[in-house]
Amino acid sequence: MKKRAVAYLFILPAALVLGIFMFYPLAYSFMISFTQWDLSATRTYVGLSNYRALIVSPDFWNSVLYTVYYVLGVLPVSLVIGLGLALLLRDSSMRGVGFFRTIYFMPVVTSPIAAAMGFSWIFHTQLGYANHLIDSFGGEPVNWLTNYNGIFQLLFDRFGVELPRVLQGPSVALTVIILLGIWQNIGYATVVYLAGLQGIPQTYYEAARIDGANWGKSFRRITLPLLSPTTLFLLVMFTILSFQVFGPVQVMTPQGGPLQTTSVIVFRLYQQAFAFYRFGYASAMAFLAFSMILIITLMQLKYIERRVHYD
Amino acid sequence: MKALMVFFGFIVFAAIVAFSQITLSFWHSMGDYAKLPLDQLIEEFNRTNPGIRVRANYQGTYDETVTKMKSALLVGAGPDLAMVNIEHIQIFTQDEALMSLEDLVERDPELFPEDFVDEFWQTIIRDGTPYAIPFNISVLMLYYNRDLFRQAGLDPDRPPQTWDELEEMAHKLTVVDARRGRTVQYGLLWGVDPMFYQFEPLVWQNSGDIFNEDMTRCLLDSEEAIDALKRWASWFDMGLSPRDLTIEEGIQSFLMGRIAMGTVSSAGIRYGLENLPWELGVAMLPGNKEKATTLGGGSLAIMSHVSDEKSEAAWTFVKWMVEEKNTLTWYERTGYIPVKKSALDSIEIQLIWRRFPQLRAPVEAIPYARPRHVHENIIEIRSILFNTVERVRQGVEEPEIAFLLAVNRVNQLLK
């Protein structure tokens, strides 16, 4: 009984902060999502009509598709490269390891806005380094940020194949934003994996070596399973965060990209709220996004946590 | 002892000054190069008006400022006075957030509405009542690269006057690398922006209009408007303008001397003169059937919730900011047009033109400048129109169909 009270006391400070600054605003926004509100003193109750309008809006479902492209583009690549780098950088006795760790972490600490501005210059069609490089190898420059064609469709164009819409892939413009996301996330994954790797006792590897396991085997049998709590954390975090990507989109394509192909959910939501002052509609959008993330996270926790190895 | 008395006397004096001083918080949207001249103007006001202290706080872009003000007003906070974009006045008068200046203007012997440039004064009137005082008003101009004009064998003192001339010159200013078949320099970028600010004058120049008088119908399905759109799209089709650049990239390319002509607000003239490594020319936008350009910029408004004492002080400040001398200083240091007729007729302005000849063109453009339409859904309407012309520019929609479809959607929002 007493022990249980202690547990609640331990949670209290965090619960207080989250309660005041997160749950209350959340409830408030939920209430707003049933109204029409332009930030003025009056609000009109409109029932479910915001949700109804969203569900039939092709713009909204397009933005869901673009968001999914973004998540699927950023997540696996960042995790795999991050793990690879962490394995290369785990040995603290290696010369220059601190130097490399710092370098790979640099993109993470850069302000996302500054990074996006830098990328938009590098990918400037007329003046950017990317096209300069392509040009100096004799290739055709690419109109990165104004190209609305899906990248998979572009590949299949050569064979004269027209892919179904959903499989056409992110537009070239969105791909540039995905690249930026990968560039900024790799370091995050690396550092978290490094922290996770430190938790694996060296003795396990020694025991495995005595048993005659090679590198590949001990990686599969020891490293991967023991890293699974870390992987789960990264998987859940990256899904949640990249589902809400906004800053880079806003900076690199402030108008939502060529033919709106970079308008991810939160971009549309922000536009509805802070450009058109339709807070009810935007809130409804936020809660639809919320339910999608919730379902994905629940599935991740339910199906993957079962396979996660805790000590 | 005497020293002590003096000391105490000084303290008491200082306290009186400090307590009798009215502090006004002023929110504005002048970042970067325009911030310094504004700060200096305010500093001078504070020095010459010891009873009032204006604290100027930059709040971000115009749009960001609107969000901040709206949020602050919900909890009764916010500034005492603010720079409000003339486009946004409506948003705040709907909420009764801005003080009507009718009484102040009427009983003030020093400020004559008649002295303000008529086109400018109209921008701050809502339902016959002034809600702000025009301060940083700009017009859309044609900026051109005089160095590139010379290189192309064109006379930099004869910028294009008509669309035909514009096309002809743009052809000469477009440089194609024949070996690789690639355009290395474009003649012109008449951009579009999400505010639709740059596209509007094209329609006007073709004797069309965007909306009808009482804002109940969108008129872009007219022949004039569709022709204007076709003409504009043809500049991209002919390769005079870059189709593959975003708006931001286009501005960047123009600044970096890869595009010879572009449409930019007059507010950037002084910045351009000081910060561009090539010689800047500024001209009135070329016309077609008629001449026209767009008015933009901001005004100074007093919030309706301030006390009488503060509103008096704020009024003193606003009046001071638009005094002939100050409006001219502001003009010379930015490119925002002086708001008073007396300033436009003064000898000082002649001296400014001698120092910066490029500043003259926007003043001459005033008679052709038109204020923009106001409506509660205007931001969303413009976003629809922007996306429409972008689709035409990308070649995925035909001009006629594009504007017909857009007018349908816009008319629904106008109801």
Add this chain to the structure above:
Amino acid sequence: MTKRHVTLAIKYAVLAAGAIIMLFPFYWALSTSFKELRDIYFEPYGMFPTNPTFSNYISVFSKAPFGRYLLNSLVVAAGTTFLQLVTACLSAYAFARMRFRGREIIFFLFLATMMIPQQILMIPQYLVVMRLGMGDTYQGLILPYAATAVSIFFLRQFFRTIPKDFEDAAIIDGCGPLRILRYVFIPLSKPALATISIFVFMWSWNNYFWPLLIVDSTEMRTIQLGLALFRTEGGIQWGEFMAGTVISTLPILILYFIAQKQFVKGITLTGMKG
């Protein structure tokens, strides 16, 4: 050349190749910040400034009180980091090791706060902060982020990997939960704590939208708001913007470099990990 040497050489080659890609944007920002305007405009692909100049840096500091902005960001980021460490350690320990009713539900509720797009919460959060009288103050910048689900989740994952034996020994010695946390979990979690600190500090340092909304006065502006001065509707002043970016990124990089060493030390001290 032994096999070991070859592997090492490959390792370095891979790391170096990756590093060049990662570093290029930084190199370019740094180089641009020392370039004159003419250089930026007419030699956009120049790898070095032809005539290196400090003028962009001087102009950054003369246009705005960047020193003050840096100080504000430091106070806010350090305050946020400290508070988050406290709240996260306490609740992560409870979630990882204690049994109580509603544990999973409360934990999931905490997690749920991350799943709603933060942009939509900004207005209600602003209203709360203003009603508490914390507009335009350090409290208003710090307190809303004094606890976040990310840190709690991360630490909980880490705490769960710590072997039970360590804890059992302490319980036998008669330690209460607070002491176990203090003397067992925290020392063993130094790498994780260093990681969280860096993330929280960096996140707070780079936060733009929240300060934009609640800071009114020039004195309270943070470094990210300062940088926004150089991005206006009329275009970007690249030289100055890059100088500002360099100034604003440097402090966190230094911090990371220090924390990164701390992190290695923490492991050797506990003696249990390689």
